[in-house]
Amino acid sequence: MAQFETVRRTSAGVQSAEIDAGLRAHMNKVYGLMAIAMVITGIIAYVVGTDAAVVINAMKQGMDPASAQTAIIPPSVIAALFFSPLKWVIMFAPLAVVFAFGAMLNRMSTSTATMVFYGFAALMGLSISWIFAVFTGISIAQTFFVTAIAFGGLSLYGYTTKRDLSGMGAFLVMGVIGILVASIVNIWLASPALHFAVSVIGVLLFAGLTAFDTQNIKNTYLQVRSQPGGEVMAEKMAISGALNLYLDFLNMFMFLLQLMGNRN
Template sequence: MAQYDTIGTVGVGARAQIDAGLRAHMNKVYGLMSVAMLITGAAAWSISGLAVTTDAAQGVAQIGAGEYLTSFGQTLYASPLKWVVMFLPLVLVFAFSAAINRLSVGAAQLFFYVYALAMGVSLSSIFLVFTGTSIAQTFLITAIAFAGLSLYGYTTKRDLSGFGTFLVMGLIGLIVASIVNIFLASSALAFAISAIGVLIFAGLTAYDTQNIKNTYVQNAAMGNQEWLGKAAIMGALSLYLDFINLFMFLLQFLGSNRE
């Protein structure tokens, strides 16, 4: 692999410098990702709290025993606005990828956090479908699995680049199938999508981690701090998406529906 060839051709001092820089780079990637996760979680929890009430006088539609959608919740989840909420994160991530080269590091980081906020609004509906306990348990399981997979991608000597094309093709098929199933509402297709989704994003977590590492090692000698800053943000975005999607697909299996 390129990373090992690059490191192997430099001296001990340069190798130590690259290793130190790589650790700092990965710490930044995980730090950015963690902040984005906090924004997403806080937004999802806050929005769901505004969308649901136990006061029948303030509710406009009953969704469970003693629980009602507020007018805000009705607008967000049961009006045409729901399509905007659903697809806005997808639009933003494509816009972000297209605009990253024209943005400053600060603007790119702000865009990333705005995207995390939009994702939180989009995911807020899970609190209406699943119990808070099962959401928390699934999040913990996802975090443990993600940590293990990312650690594997960082430490393995095996070249995972060959899996990249396969995983990306699978991801495209998964997106198409998910969009189609919005209209078909097939439980069998939903189960298949969830099972395949877990496998794809488990693989992408390891692959993306190794790719972030390789990209840094191959370009560290340039010393372009703006490029490195943007690379950290894009790496954080990749791992953030891996985590979110792994969590959502696992939730389909592990989540307990609200009564």
């Protein structure tokens, strides 16, 4: 994959200062889209998860779940989301949306793709809302803080390093597929040892993907910048890049939470 300095030297008719300014604006947009998606995910997860915790506590006390005093979500809806076959749809729907979004991105307008991305973030918030019913709020906040620091450092490394990280891509993707399969299998095996191993490997894989994806976003922009229609392509690449970094952050957070989180 072309590196930053190579593309700068071969981009005919485009001044280096203009490229630098365009790249900064592009990366700012990527991080901005990602940040908005994270806020959406956090709000949905918190609202649904805290109400789910109320319903679950009522059930533990032998009370009728319908009598639980939830803040926003009706207890009947919580019961359907967490204790009916619908929970499997919520669990796997984000994965289906990611694949569909990647396949259809080039056929979408930029505004449509942005809205689909934000809709996916809301669906993901629903999918991970259970963490607020399982882990203490303090441990969730601490894990998020640790993840944010690690993500920032890894993304900065991916952006600034002169080392070509493209060779890591295939290895990291195969690793993600492996832990995805292992995680699904462990739903039925319920092996603590496998759960711990998947969590550790998952943190390492998504740490590597953070640096890899950041460099890939930068290089992709530099490649398409001087091509005909490059600005339009860059708009969609920003959304795609934001999705990749969003998934890196969220998965690293979830795996770290399995290792660091204190359960209620």
